[in-house]
Amino acid sequence: MALGxxxxxxxxxxxxxxxxxxxxxxxxxIRDALYGVRRYGDFLAHLDxxxxxxxxRLATLVEAGVLERRRYQDNPPRDEYVPTAMGRELWLPVLxxxxxxxxxxxxxxxxxxxSHVECGGRIxxxxxxxxxxAAHLPPEQVEVRPGPGxxxxxxxxxxxxxxxxHRLLDPLP
Amino acid sequence: MALGxxxxxxxxxxxxxxxxxxxxxxxxxIRDALYGVRRYGDFLAHLDxxxxxxxxRLATLVEAGVLERRRYQDNPPRDEYVPTAMGRELWLPVLxxxxxxxxxxxxxxxxxxxSHVECGGRIxxxxxxxxxxAAHLPPEQVEVRPGPGxxxxxxxxxxxxxxxxHRLLDPLP
DNA sequence: TACCACGGTTCAGTGAATGAACTAAGGTGA
DNA sequence: TCACCTTAGTTCATTCACTGAACCGTGGTA
Numbered sequence: 122m123a124l125g126x127x128x129x130x131x132x133x134x135x136x137x138x139x140x141x142x143x144x145x146x147x148x149x150x151i152r153d154a155l156y157g158v159r160r161y162g163d164f165l166a167h168l169d170x171x172x173x174x175x176x177x178r179l180a181t182l183v184e185a186g187v188l189e190r191r192r193y194q195d196n197p198p199r200d201e202y203v204p205t206a207m208g209r210e211l212w213l214p215v216l217x218x219x220x221x222x223x224x225x226x227x228x229x230x231x232x233x234x235x236s237h238v239e240c241g242g243r244i245x246x247x248x249x250x251x252x253x254x255a256a257h258l259p260p261e262q263v264e265v266r267p268g269p270g271x272x273x274x275x276x277x278x279x280x281x282x283x284x285x286x287h288r289l290l291d292p293l294p
Numbered sequence: 295m296a297l298g299x300x301x302x303x304x305x306x307x308x309x310x311x312x313x314x315x316x317x318x319x320x321x322x323x324i325r326d327a328l329y330g331v332r333r334y335g336d337f338l339a340h341l342d343x344x345x346x347x348x349x350x351r352l353a354t355l356v357e358a359g360v361l362e363r364r365r366y367q368d369n370p371p372r373d374e375y376v377p378t379a380m381g382r383e384l385w386l387p388v389l390x391x392x393x394x395x396x397x398x399x400x401x402x403x404x405x406x407x408x409s410h411v412e413c414g415g416r417i418x419x420x421x422x423x424x425x426x427x428a429a430h431l432p433p434e435q436v437e438v439r440p441g442p443g444x445x446x447x448x449x450x451x452x453x454x455x456x457x458x459x460h461r462l463l464d465p466l467p
Numbered sequence: 468t469a470c471c472a473c474g475g476t477t478c479a480g481t482g483a484a485t486g487a488a489c490t491a492a493g494g495t496g497a
Numbered sequence: 498t499c500a501c502c503t504t505a506g507t508t509c510a511t512t513c514a515c516t517g518a519a520c521c522g523t524g525g526t527a
Binding site for chain 2: 514515516517518523524525
């Protein structure tokens with residue numbers, strides 16, 4: 122979203138949520154973080170987002186407790202951004218929005234397939250496994266792989282890595 | 295969201311979805327439509343949204359097939375905006391986002407309680423009934439009522455009407 | 468005839484997004 | 498030692514969407 126991020130007078134959890142994650146690019150940053158993207162440069166390469174906007178979004182999400190900024194090496198000092206428990210719970214709305222788009226906005230086939238790591242069953246828009254019936258699966262138990270409708274010719278390393286099947290939240294190689 | 299609505303190069307259903315429903319105000323318009331708001335003036339009164347933005351959002355949503363514009367009286371000619379099947383399926387992501395906000399951004403208690411009309415059980419973020427176990431309930435089977443955390447002192451007729459328990463999609467009185 | 472309700476459109480001003488250029492800290496190779 | 502590279506930003510002029518107030522048009526109503 123953007124431009125005046127406050128929906129004053131809306132005593133509604135949805136409005137509060139959108140003030141935080143409804144700005145332009147924010148939800149895509151969160152999706153990438155759930156996919157295992159952690160470094161500034163990787164978000165940048167994969168999203169084609171203006172650097173200034175990325176910096177601002179990451180700072181906002183860290184301050185809100187959705188992402189944690191964590192030092193992963195000292196020489197030179199480098200930080201990575203990792204979803205907190207609060208951030209991991211955004212998995213459900215992110216999935217629901219994406220699945221809605223798959224159903225209604227995709228003329229080609231499925232772009233990404235989500236499956237339950239334990240049984241291999243497909244996962245639906247409520248994060249439940251069609252095969253074993255497990256409901257509301259957390260991202261740690263979900264694997265993504267490209268579907269037949271994915272038409273992704275991007276050659277940056279992040280896009281290439283995301284074309285390999287991998288478990289959600291697992292950091293990119 | 296807003297400002298340059300296209301996330302070019304993102305071959306992702308989430309990005310496609312956000313191009314449509316991720317602009318600023320759009321998701322709140324959809325929420326209101328699911329709550330039973332149908333008329334231009336009612337959206338306007340309840341959301342405090344600039345008229346020009348509301349007009350543009352309604353037009354976009356109608357063109358995309360999320361809302362249907364429907365004549366409800368001829369003298370004078372008046373139209374209303376009603377969610378299509380496609381729009382009703384946005385219930386799940388809208389609920390998931392709202393419930394995330396209830397859990398993580400609400401210091402007071404629950405603002406709105408969703409329950410299963412058939413059994414009265416509470417509904418969770420995946421639209422499943424905690425009491426009878428029915429999963430992925432459609433909005434027609436869900437009732438909203440104010441929760442203890444709702445601190446809504448708005449006095450416009452729409453806010454007043456929405457403070458009464460009512461079934462989703464049922465038009466306001 | 469005057470006025471009102473509803474559903475918009477128009478427009479000047481504001482402020483966020485964009486994208487290119489620049490900065491800074493630190494490592495690497497010759 | 499010097500030049501150069503990588504990563505992670507910041508700065509800044511430009512563009513463009515949002516804002517809010519004013520205006521418009523249609524069709525009742527008093």
